[in-house]
Amino acid sequence: MNSKGLKKTMLGIPVFIVLTVLALTVVVPLLWLILSAFKTEKEILTYPPTFIPHNLTLANFTATVKRIKIITYIKNSVIYAGVTTTLAVVVNSMAGYAYARKKFFGKGAFFLITLATMMVPFQVIMVPLFLVVYKLGMYNNYLGLIIPRVAVAGSIFMMRAAFANLPVELEDAARIDGLSEFGIFWRIMLPQVKSSVICLIILSINGSWNDLLWPMIVASDTKMRTLANGLALFVGQNTIQYGASFAGALISLLPMLILYILGQRYFVEGMASSGLKS
């Protein structure tokens, strides 16, 4: 189908130039950030600015350990992303499975409740959500950071769509074999929707790793900060060290870049099917 979209014939060259300029607008700043993480503080602040570092240094990375407590932040980000994602896979795919394949009393109402939460922007409920977490005694600890972020209507929808396409025979055969309902779900059905599960995992890891607002609200203690909000608060200080913040930013980008290289297709599919992230 080479006739889809605008054809390249007479528009070819100008279009290619526009596309290339856009691509450079994306890549050059990122490249500049990566290179700058290896510059000395002095070189970062020279005028005219440099693109390629004159002297490569790792001082910025050691500075992140001393000045930013980056080890603690990385640990917290890994816990936040890891535990949230694990729980999210179980909770959301269980719900998606039930809505796709089971008939039960009140299904419509429960589904409507789930649907309604999709309409509610996080920014609108962040204040009372903080109060709920605070009153439950989960302020400044992992529970408060993780538990409210586990159930996501968008993910339930995505899993529901995935499970809806599976043949009934699969389920029936497993039932005749005497598997429990949970066993049917976990051992027979879930492996059938592997690519949706991978989408969910990647989206959830990416979302919590990059999440800024919720950790800012609920994990303000130095020991609880994640990479995203720890770095943000470091940059917000007046005595900012540019080199260290570049190195920190690079450290926060790297795992996501690797994840993107490994699973680009799942990123795209997942974000397109579960709606845009805000």
Place this chain on the structure above:
Amino acid sequence: MSNTGAVTNTAEWEQKCSHPEYKRIQMKKNALSKTIKYLQSAEGSAYIFIFPSIILLMMFNIIPLLAAFGLSFFDVPITLDSAKFIGIENFKTAFSDARFVNSLKVTAIFTAIEVPVQVIGAMIIAAFISENNLKNKFFRAIYFLPVICSATAIGIMWKMILHSNVGFFTYALSSMGLGRINFFNDTHMAIFTVAFISIWRSFGISAIIYVTAIQNVNGSLYEAAKMDGAGSLRQFIDVTVPSIRPTFWFILMTRFAGSLQIFDIIYMTTNGGPNYTTESTVTYVYSRAFSSGSQMGYASTMSVILFAVIMIVTVIMNKRMNSEDM
């Protein structure tokens, strides 16, 4: 407990079974095992499957939403241990609060810049890269790159690239003779800078969603248009655009709602400055709720007003979209 003792003869057994306390416990046991049986059945197990998500969504979505409406009528002190009912006082305060009104204006300007670029710009770019070939796949992969990056890293990066003194881009522009532009500290410029960064960050996702939609357009429609002598521009306007209408509305609505909630990028770059020219509503709500002198009640009121705006916009668009289908 008498009914757990060993039974020695039938008389005693019968007496025991007829004891009302024993009957009650037996019935309870029966009901319990029936419930367990039901929850293990194909139908009943559904409740176990949805239970965790329903509880979590209720506690951390539905209740906070209701609480947001409730709180907006209260005055909540910093200590968070009491709340005083003050009726619609918070709403009155909000509409006479210059900073809040300004934040609505800033949010509107931001939305007016961001949404058209995302909705129209991304559609046009998507049309150029929708065909599946190596070159287009490469461009798509590049454009999507910022989507996976954190606002923190993006903020740190652009803040320095556009730095008024040592910024790389600032330098590049001034060496082209455009003068040194103060991207973040100029009261007229700052909102455009923030909107640019925000577009830079999420343009890729809009474009990719359009690409998927364009690839799903029925190829025979193009063939028919070509027979009628339509050039590539005509094909785009007459075939592509009408065919991807649902996607257009989807992106329009989600981008609208997203822009009205802008926070991350502003927090990381200007934090509302200079002189509140980039202070969006969520930025203001955040600072009223979680900075010194916190007023949770008032912050909730402003959230509720923002929610109302988002809902109204969404409902209007939904109506337009549905009337278009008919």
